[in-house]
Amino acid sequence: MSSLLGQTSNTAGATPAGPMIIEGDQANFMAEVIEASQQMPIVVDFWATWCGPCKSLTPTLEKVTRAAGGRVKLVKMDVDKNRALVQQLMQMGLPLQSVPTVVAFWQGQIADTFQGALPESEVKRFFDALLKLAGSAAPAAELITQAKALLEEGQAEQAAQLFAAAVHEDREKPDAWAGLIRALLAMGDEEQATDILAEVPPALADHAEIAGAKAALALAAEGRKAQGARTGLEARLAADPADHEARYELATALNASGEREAAAEALLEIIRRKRDWNEDAARLQLLKFFEAWGFDDPDTMAARRKLSAILFK
Secondary structure, eight states, X not given: OOOOOSOOOSBTXXXXXXXXXXXXXXXXXXXXXXXXXXXXXXXXXXXOTTOHHHHHHHHHHHHHHHHTTTSSEEEEEETTTOHHHHHHHHHTTOOOSSSOEEEEEETTEEEEEEESOOOHHHHHHHHHHHHHHHTOOOOHHHHHHHHHHHHHTTOHHHHHHHHHHHHHHOTTOHHHHHHHHHHHHHTTOHHHXXXXXXXXXXXXXXXXXXXHHHHHHHHHHHHHHHXXXXXXXXXXXXXXTTOHHHHHHHHHHHHHTTOHHHHHHHHHHHHHHOTTTTTTHHHHHHHHHHHHHOTTSHHHHHXXXXXXXXXXX
16 A cells, blocks of 8 residues: 555554654663553564665565554664664574564564565564454454544544555455545645555445545545636636636635535536536536535535525426
């Protein structure tokens, strides 16, 4: 999955005390690894700048750590900068004669280890086994519920991490994929949202949740273009209230700014004035808004009632 930045909660309502990927050294090893592992699983990546396999493994470890949604911390340890610590750990029996070596800690003890640059699928299995051991492999449904609540509260970055964790747990959950795309859009990361959409399993492509997220992404792109012209569009409408093209484009800009009620009203006004304008473009755009907002969204339901009143009076 594409890289995601930020931190998320590792239990319901709890926020990690620090970043999930850090640089380790002898000075912080006790605090960031041994003591921290009492609260959550810690994975230590022993690497070196001259190590070829490390250059492929470390990014994979970072990617899987981010996908875990804040339930695992990754500590990267340069063996050449921390020779004394490495020697101490080797005396304890850790096989650090070669790198990369990855060691998992849980509750102050070594839980698992591997050497060499494993493929991403194997690294995921390593993490999954560690999470299972720690009892923190939260079900995807629980993660999605938490993420939706965070997104509604405006905490898009944390929501994105939990949605990513839900996808990691179960790639067949369309609301996890859709939520991740919506959270990224809320963060203003349209490019990564597009990348995530491209990774949605083909079997889920026609699901209503995915269709809605796709519509939201398309509207974000349209709105970005229209927002720059908003002042001019408002001036055009002030000069000519029958300028339906200006009103249509303004609706898109308003939606991109989060002004849903005003956006819907602009399109409804076109329908009131000239229902079949531009081959029914205003109604079709309004339906696209509904799909992007969600069919059970309060703004959708309010605008749909107004649309019905216009069409069936």
